[in-house]
Amino acid sequence: MIRLEHVSRLYAVGDQVVHALDDVNLVIEPGEYLSVMGPSGSGKSTLLHLLGLLDRPDRGRYLFHGEDTARLDDRHLARLRRRHIGFVFQFFHLVPRLSAAGNVELPMMLDGWPLPRRRARVRRLLEAVGLADRARHRPDQLSGGQRQRVAIARALALDPELVLADEPTGNLDQAAGHEILDLLEAVVAQGRTLVLVTHDPELGHRAPRRLQMRDGRLFESPGGVG
Amino acid sequence: MSWLDTLRLALGSLRFTPVRTALTVLAMAIGVAAVLLLTALGEGARAYVVREFASLGTHLLFVLPGHAHTRGLSLATGLVSSVRPLTLDDAAALKGLPAVAAVAPIVVGSAQVRAGGIGRDSVVLGSTAELRTVRHWRMQRGRFLDPGDWHRARAQCVLGPTVARALFGNARAVGKRVRIGDRRFRVVGILASVGRTFGFDNGELVIVPVAAAQALFDREGLFRILVAARNEATLASARRSVRRVLLRRHRGHEDFTLLTQGALLATFERILRALTLAVATIAAVSLGVAGVLIMNVQLIGVARRVPEIGLLRALGATRGQVLGLFLCESGLLSLGGALAGVAAGMLGAGLLGAMLPALAPLHAPAWAGLAAPALAVGTGLLFGLLPARRAAALDPVRALERR
Ligand SMILES: Nc1ncnc2c1ncn2[C@@H]1O[C@H](COP(=O)(O)OP(=O)(O)OP(=O)(O)O)[C@@H](O)[C@H]1O
Ligand SMILES: [Mg+2]
Numbered sequence: 001m002i003r004l005e006h007v008s009r010l011y012a013v014g015d016q017v018v019h020a021l022d023d024v025n026l027v028i029e030p031g032e033y034l035s036v037m038g039p040s041g042s043g044k045s046t047l048l049h050l051l052g053l054l055d056r057p058d059r060g061r062y063l064f065h066g067e068d069t070a071r072l073d074d075r076h077l078a079r080l081r082r083r084h085i086g087f088v089f090q091f092f093h094l095v096p097r098l099s100a101a102g103n104v105e106l107p108m109m110l111d112g113w114p115l116p117r118r119r120a121r122v123r124r125l126l127e128a129v130g131l132a133d134r135a136r137h138r139p140d141q142l143s144g145g146q147r148q149r150v151a152i153a154r155a156l157a158l159d160p161e162l163v164l165a166d167e168p169t170g171n172l173d174q175a176a177g178h179e180i181l182d183l184l185e186a187v188v189a190q191g192r193t194l195v196l197v198t199h200d201p202e203l204g205h206r207a208p209r210r211l212q213m214r215d216g217r218l219f220e221s222p223g224g225v226g
Numbered sequence: 227m228s229w230l231d232t233l234r235l236a237l238g239s240l241r242f243t244p245v246r247t248a249l250t251v252l253a254m255a256i257g258v259a260a261v262l263l264l265t266a267l268g269e270g271a272r273a274y275v276v277r278e279f280a281s282l283g284t285h286l287l288f289v290l291p292g293h294a295h296t297r298g299l300s301l302a303t304g305l306v307s308s309v310r311p312l313t314l315d316d317a318a319a320l321k322g323l324p325a326v327a328a329v330a331p332i333v334v335g336s337a338q339v340r341a342g343g344i345g346r347d348s349v350v351l352g353s354t355a356e357l358r359t360v361r362h363w364r365m366q367r368g369r370f371l372d373p374g375d376w377h378r379a380r381a382q383c384v385l386g387p388t389v390a391r392a393l394f395g396n397a398r399a400v401g402k403r404v405r406i407g408d409r410r411f412r413v414v415g416i417l418a419s420v421g422r423t424f425g426f427d428n429g430e431l432v433i434v435p436v437a438a439a440q441a442l443f444d445r446e447g448l449f450r451i452l453v454a455a456r457n458e459a460t461l462a463s464a465r466r467s468v469r470r471v472l473l474r475r476h477r478g479h480e481d482f483t484l485l486t487q488g489a490l491l492a493t494f495e496r497i498l499r500a501l502t503l504a505v506a507t508i509a510a511v512s513l514g515v516a517g518v519l520i521m522n523v524q525l526i527g528v529a530r531r532v533p534e535i536g537l538l539r540a541l542g543a544t545r546g547q548v549l550g551l552f553l554c555e556s557g558l559l560s561l562g563g564a565l566a567g568v569a570a571g572m573l574g575a576g577l578l579g580a581m582l583p584a585l586a587p588l589h590a591p592a593w594a595g596l597a598a599p600a601l602a603v604g605t606g607l608l609f610g611l612l613p614a615r616r617a618a619a620l621d622p623v624r625a626l627e628r629r
Binding site: 045049052054055074075078079080081082083085087089093095097098102106107109110111112154158 | 227228231235238239241242533534536537538539540541542543544545546547622623626627
């Protein structure tokens with residue numbers, strides 16, 4: 001499904017060049033569950049943004065379903081993000097003025113769904129994350145764990161095949177963190193692909209395939225599935 | 227994304243900052259209302275002038291003795307040939323012309339009018355029965371001067387309402403005798419007041435037959451001749467034929483002046499239209515100011531909502547959708563301002579009309595009613611373009627990382 005070939009992402013800081021990603025090669029098959037760990041600044045978020053088509057490599061190729069993403073324009077990339085990829089962020093990134101339901105509805109709005117169909121889907125998604133009774137609450141009326149559950153419901157709105165989670169439990173206590181991870185792992189059970197960036201080794205080790213990053217380089221951890 | 231959803235999202239974010247939204251809408255509304263009010267005033271003034279002229283008769287021709295253009299020459303030629311006055315026969319000669327509906331010769335002087343021991347200095351107008359037709363005057367009591375031979379100095383007079391009240395109070399005036407100068411006249415009628423037109427009031431008038439006035443003031447020449455054309459269309463041909471007849475009678479000397487009401491009116495209208503346009507343009511500048519305000523407000527909005535923009539992109543919004551969303555907000559702000567401004571402008575014009583009854587009914591001309599809101603929405607969108615493009619151009623990764 002995903003193939004990175006000699007991908008580098010460079011940032012010029014002053015007269016120095018930072019290799020946020022340095023010659024990364026990676027193949028991800030449908031239905032895989034990967035965790036990405038590594039020290040701060042090692043390039044985990046950069047990798048995830050790249051996989052999520054929010055960023056482009058400076059060198060190398062990124063093939064999505066065999067197609068070179070460098071050749072796709074903004075509209076194509078946006079459609080791929082919308083329909084094939086779901087993001088979950090450390091800081092939830094909910095729109096503060098919209099209710100839980102409104103936030104979950106956003107991807108469907110962007111995709112042009114008619115209102116009744118959106119309503120029905122929002123209800124099912126919020127039920128699935130256990131927040132059916134919080135649909136009208138705004139983000140500031142929800143706990144951290146609840147906010148992240150709304151974000152997960154939103155990420156799954158258009159039934160994506162790839163879910164990218166950047167430290168989704170980083171801002172939550174342990175109990176809430178485990179709940180969130182349970183939800184995300186349920187996603188994998190439904191046949192989706194999950195890439196989970198985390199600092200927590202305990203959570204990271206729940207993934208069958210574990211990646212390690214250091215200074216922009218990507219290593220397959222021993223014990224990972226080949 | 228459907229346009230309805232774009233609208234819904236844009237409205238939602240405008241509602242989230244109610245004070246900022248209200249102030250921006252207010253600024254735009256003030257601009258639009260100012261344009262409407264000022265054009266309404268200008269238009270009201272124009273309509274007022276037109277109405278006043280109309281009350282004087284729109285297809286009227288004035289014949290004045292002497293020629294404006296020969297004034298410089300007359301110094302040199304004045305010794306050789308003096309300016310011939312307009313005579314009653316000159317006026318009578320115009321009566322039969324095909325394009326002419328009525329001719330009224332006028333002699334003016336002032337004299338004391340006395341009745342029952344009360345005296346009053348009045349403007350005495352010598353004219354004929356036709357004057358009433360030409361001036362569209364109505365009678366309060368009695369009748370106007372009798373028609374008939376212009377050369378007959380009948381001892382009858384018509385009083386303006388103010389004079390009549392001053393001399394006779396509430397007593398019946400028609401049928402009574404008055405002295406004008408050293409002559410005696412019988413009052414045959416009292417004019418109905420027409421109010422003031424250009425500062426002229428018919429209430430103070432005393433009207434006598436033209437021949438009587440000539441005798442009273444010992445004056446042959448006419449002050450002027452009023453000629454009413456049959457309608458506006460025949461005014462030009464009436465003017466031509468009047469000029470031809472008078473030239474012939476004056477042996478080819480153009481020692482008279484022809485003025486038409488229309489020429490005066492057109493000049494006034496041109497000036498007032500130009501004024502209205504100038505004032506409206508100045509007011510329209512405030513629309514530009516409101517546009518800049520919208521731009522500022524939206525730039526602030528974009529800066530504050532950077533993470534939201536990044537999120538939208540991550541959720542699969544195209545640059546175009548982000549652009550559309552912010553442009554829609556600017557459009558809504560200016561549209562709100564335009565609608566509020568039109569409402570305020572119409573209300574304001576109504577109030578102003580109540581305060582200035584001379585200009586009532588006051589309302590902005592249709593072109594201003596359409597152009598002002600259109601211009602408001604146009605500037606709103608134009609100035610909204612910069613912030614919207616800035617939002618659309620944001621790098622989604624950077625945007626997401628800002629909190
Ligand atoms: N816009 C940028 N300009 C310059 N350097 C950048 C920029 N974005 C990221 N970097 C650099 O790229 C490297 C990788 O950053 P990245 O955010 O991917 O790290 P990370 O592994 O996600 O760290 P963390 O665990 O703290 O989130 C860092 O050294 C960072 O300083
Ligand atoms: Mg990171």
